[in-house]
Amino acid sequence: MKKVFPIVLFSIFSVSAFAQHEHHNMKQDTVPAKKATDSMATMHHDHATMQHGPVMSHAFSRNLPMNRNGSGTAWLPDEAPMYGYMFHTKKWMYMLHGNVFLRYNNQDIARSGSRGAHKFDAPNWVMGMGQTAIGKRGLLRFSAMLSFDRPIMGGDGYPLLFQSGETWKGKPLVDRQHPHDMFAELSVGYSHAISKDVDVFGYIGYPGEPALGGTAFMHRPSSLYNPDAPLGHHWQDATHITFGVATAGVRYKDFKIEASSFTGREPDEDRYNFDKARFDSWAVRLSYNPTKELSLQVSQGFVKSPEPLHPDEDVKRTTASVIHAKRFGKNAMLNSAVVWGYNRVDKNHQEHSVLAESAFSWKKNAIYGKYEFVEKSTDELALDEDKFGHDGKFPVSALTLGFNRKIFSAGKTDFSIGTQATLYMPEKPLESLYGSNPWAYQVFIRVSPGLMR
Secondary structure, eight states: OTTHHHHHHHHHHHHHHHHHHHTTTSOOOSSOOSOSOSSHHHHHHHHHHHTTSOOOOBTTBTTSOGGGBOSTTOBOOTTOOOBSEEEEOSSOEEEEEEEEEEEEEEESTTOOSSSOEEEEEOOEEEEEEEEEEETTTEEEEEEEEEOOHHHHHOTTOEEEEEEEEEEETTEEEEEEEOOOOSEEEEEEEEEEESSSSEEEEEEEETTBOOSSSSSOGGGOGGGTTOOSOOTTHHHHTGGGSBSSEEEEEEEETTEEEEEEEEOOSOOOSOTTSOOOOOOOEEEEEEEEOOSTTEEEEEEEEEEOSOOTTOTTOOEEEEEEEEEEEEEETTTEEEEEEEEEEEEEEETTEEEEEEEEEEEEEETTEEEEEEEEEEEEETTTTTOOHHHHOTTOEEEEEEEEEEEEEEEEEETTEEEEEEEEEEEEEEOGGGHHHHOSSOEEEEEEEEEEEOBOO
16 A cells, blocks of 8 residues: 555646646746736736636735745745646636655664664655636635655654654654644635735635744745755644634735634644644734745744643744745756744743755756754653653754756656755764764655746
């Protein structure tokens, strides 16, 4: 069964690529278009155009470019690249995108510690969305995201040193990245243009993503080449799969403020079901795109009882991020992000995380790197309290360097080979378990939609 799912995912991309080829007369340029409308008159013209073919705009605004779409309701820079397949009907525009890594992953290649592991696996996700104009000012959209992590990798996910979060068989997952739920997003949203400068919008997801954190790692152009989740995932963007979320917001020019009510409890061990919607947590986020190359956000939230093993612990989470996209001619791009996340449970449990990543792509090649710093507690790393202390806090740094090269394309689907290495730099007290500066290494084949042109 595990061998079947990579073939299924490959088939999805291949069929989509063929369909996209059949719609070759419908093209999207790699360089973001000007804002979808510059005046209400143009908006009315776009509505008339919708009768013959849908406009291509942002998912939550007919007045913003499509390239600003992030995850959930988050923003990317207008210069961000888009990868995917696009299809049209008379009134609807559809997109499909995703990422699949067929990979060998070895954490701690020298076996310098006791917590490393290795595995053949296939991190993956596939996402589809559709949107259509409603009247002269409205925009309706829906989105669905699937991940086959669970049937491919099992309930305990994949090896990743110093990673933590969620559970398997009633025990915390440590030094492993948990599999994502099969239904990672099922959402619907509506936006209404008050004027060319002002939109109001609403978003409901079950599951979905609240307004907490910036664009999730799976959708940032700077991290698309890297199969691994960030070590600070549960400080920065772990709420990207939330079973029950409602968001409302308003945009004024290049500012946006939004608020969410959502379920604080993280997904349970059954990755195929729909968890109980609780709506017991909240978040607010302010976003600003000062230029076409930059997207900024700050957000804060109250997350009610996120961990089932610690039901009495609530988290106050604060995040900030800067995402940058720069183009060099037609064939080269630099995409970067700096993300900070902070969790506070009480005065004895306050932990920071920072991530800085970049990916430079040109022609068929891409080089990328990531630096991470995160503070992990005794509990997060499942350490012996008698030896490491009940309230111990241990800074961990990690540096990753990688390379991708596209080897061929089939229709609109790219097949690339890649490799990356990670150097972990834990504090000395952790060396008895992890060794001194353990190395991780992986090689993979990446299957993904091509750059939209």
